[in-house]
Amino acid sequence: MTSPGELERTLRENLRGEVDFGAAARALATMDASNYRRVPVGVARPRDADDVAAALRICAEAGVPVVPRGGGTSIAGQATGVGVVLDLTRHMNALVSLDPAARTAVVQPGLVLDRLRGAARPHGLTFGPDPSMHSRCTLGGMIGNNACGAHSVAWGTTADNVAELAVTAYGGASYRLGTGWAGAPAGLRELVSRNLAVLRTGMAGGFSRRISGYGGLDALLPERGVEVARAFCGSEGTLGVVTEAVVRLVEAPRAPALAVLGYADESAAADAAAALLGFGPLTVEGMAADLVGSAAGLPRGGGWLFVEMRDEGAARSLVRAADAVDSVVVTDPAGQRALWRIREDAAGTATRMPGGGMAWPGWEDCAVPPARLGAYLREFRALLAQHGLRGTPYGTSARAASTYGSTSTWCRRRGSPASAPSPPTWRTWWSPTAAPSPGSTGTGRRGRSSCRGCTGRRSSGSSARTRTCGTRRAG
Numbered sequence: 001m002t003s004p005g006e007l008e009r010t011l012r013e014n015l016r017g018e019v020d021f022g023a024a025a026r027a028l029a030t031m032d033a034s035n036y037r038r039v040p041v042g043v044a045r046p047r048d049a050d051d052v053a054a055a056l057r058i059c060a061e062a063g064v065p066v067v068p069r070g071g072g073t074s075i076a077g078q079a080t081g082v083g084v085v086l087d088l089t090r091h092m093n094a095l096v097s098l099d100p101a102a103r104t105a106v107v108q109p110g111l112v113l114d115r116l117r118g119a120a121r122p123h124g125l126t127f128g129p130d131p132s133m134h135s136r137c138t139l140g141g142m143i144g145n146n147a148c149g150a151h152s153v154a155w156g157t158t159a160d161n162v163a164e165l166a167v168t169a170y171g172g173a174s175y176r177l178g179t180g181w182a183g184a185p186a187g188l189r190e191l192v193s194r195n196l197a198v199l200r201t202g203m204a205g206g207f208s209r210r211i212s213g214y215g216g217l218d219a220l221l222p223e224r225g226v227e228v229a230r231a232f233c234g235s236e237g238t239l240g241v242v243t244e245a246v247v248r249l250v251e252a253p254r255a256p257a258l259a260v261l262g263y264a265d266e267s268a269a270a271d272a273a274a275a276l277l278g279f280g281p282l283t284v285e286g287m288a289a290d291l292v293g294s295a296a297g298l299p300r301g302g303g304w305l306f307v308e309m310r311d312e313g314a315a316r317s318l319v320r321a322a323d324a325v326d327s328v329v330v331t332d333p334a335g336q337r338a339l340w341r342i343r344e345d346a347a348g349t350a351t352r353m354p355g356g357g358m359a360w361p362g363w364e365d366c367a368v369p370p371a372r373l374g375a376y377l378r379e380f381r382a383l384l385a386q387h388g389l390r391g392t393p394y395g396t397s398a399r400a401a402s403t404y405g406s407t408s409t410w411c412r413r414r415g416s417p418a419s420a421p422s423p424p425t426w427r428t429w430w431s432p433t434a435a436p437s438p439g440s441t442g443t444g445r446r447g448r449s450s451c452r453g454c455t456g457r458r459s460s461g462s463s464a465r466t467r468t469c470g471t472r473r474a475g
């Protein structure tokens with residue numbers, strides 16, 4: 001059994017980047033944006049892929065799990081663990097190259113999304129997936145979580161936008177994953193051939209919102225084109241550490257327009273959302289009254305859908321067709337940004353109850369077929385009331401034929417039929433107190449659903465050594 005001191009020494013001797021097993025570094029890596037806290041044994045900041053390989057080899061020899069970490073904005077504990085945290089943001093954060101003609105970019109894992117988007121913007125391009133944490137989250141973390149975001153309605157999840165991945169596995173072996181078996185681990189092809197039936201029938205067929213965890217494994221099937229890089233996305237660092245990625249860029253609309261549709265309440269808005277997918281929206285985000293409060297610029301209503309369209313004409317056609325109580329079309333970029341801020345600030349806003357009391361994220365990213373979302377929300381509100389709890393649901397998602405379920409956006413994968421069952425997600429922050437009064441601060445009661453497909457939490461230092469991280473959810 002290697003002691004933390006020995007492990008630290010060995011890592012220091014073999015890595016060019018910093019190795020820090022001190023209390024401050026460990027404390028900073030103890031949490032991500034979730035409720036969970038786990039204290040790592042130490043933190044290493046690799047300078048390059050060789051450092052990553054050395055760390056994974058040394059930790060494997062010591063039997064210590066490894067947690068790759070980007071911005072640490074995960075909301076379910078994914079970026080925390082009890083082993084060695086590899087902080088990829090310090091040194092491995094470069095945009096290696098951008099090819100506007102090929103619409104691709106080569107990125108290091110610690111590159112923050114907004115830096116990539118900023119570099120792509122002058123070419124009229126962008127990276128499609130856009131989690132609300134776009135100013136903090138990294139490409140490595142987005143690949144780890146198969147991140148989504150409001151615009152994944154139009155452009156899909158991170159898995160849809162990744163072409164190639166350079167990956168190093170626990171133990172230090174490196175691979176180049178793309179389409180086809182070339183570059184992939186030798187045993188993978190055989191694993192797939194031995195499990196064809198399971199992959200064809202056991203992947204929640206018909207349920208498209210399979211995102212984090214191994215929900216994309218059926219991309220390895222021959223009839224799916226053996227998309228190994230796609231299958232890796234969402235594996236939350238458990239299959240290996242991405243050291244470089246080739247990602248695809250998409251054409252950004254020149255003058256998008258935001259149609260804000262007001263409905264009687266959040267359930268009515270949710271009821272209406274599925275039908276809007278046929279209009280080719282770029283986003284369909286739901287927002288409830290208790291989240292937006294008295295925000296300026298909203299049309300009348302008690303629940304809203306934020307539907308971004310490619311241009312003003314498309315937005316006005318949508319408004320004419322939508323059966324909304326009231327509506328507004330916002331064309332100026334500043335006005336749109338102000339409205340989107342409501343959604344982006346939602347997670348923070350929702351941790352305070354209107355009276356100032358604390359609330360905890362407790363029921364996140366539930367995947368529900370869009371046609372049933374309105375009913376789901378009505379029943380969910382009733383369930384909260386039954387338990388004396390209050391919540392602030394926001395950010396519905398409608399996503400047809402997608403593979404991801406970790407965000408709060410309505411999204412439909414490009415090219416998929418609008419009528420396909422589309423599992424939306426809905427986050428709720430609930431107050432921990434029964435019958436809360438304004439200003440109350442309850443103690444401790446918090447919960448988390450497993451509605452993202454979570455199967456529970458793994459124990460750290462798993463014996464399956466394909467895994468590189470400590471405990472985390474298995475969704």
Ligand SMILES: Cc1cc2nc3c(=O)[nH]c(=O)nc-3n(C[C@H](O)[C@H](O)[C@H](O)COP(=O)(O)OP(=O)(O)OC[C@H]3O[C@@H](n4cnc5c(N)ncnc54)[C@H](O)[C@@H]3O)c2cc1C
Nearest residue numbers: 070071072073074078138140141144147148237242347407
């Ligand atoms: C307010 C708020 C709003 C959010 N909104 C959205 C949203 O709209 N859509 C959405 O999808 N998510 C959303 N998220 C979740 C999160 O921001 C995203 O999933 C984001 O992409 C995570 O990136 P990160 O760099 O912070 O990754 P981290 O949290 O650091 O890591 C994410 C996972 O990837 C793994 N990982 C990190 N780097 C690597 C690597 N190099 N190789 C392999 N695995 C790696 C980690 O171990 C971890 O399992 C939101 C979070 C918050 C707090």
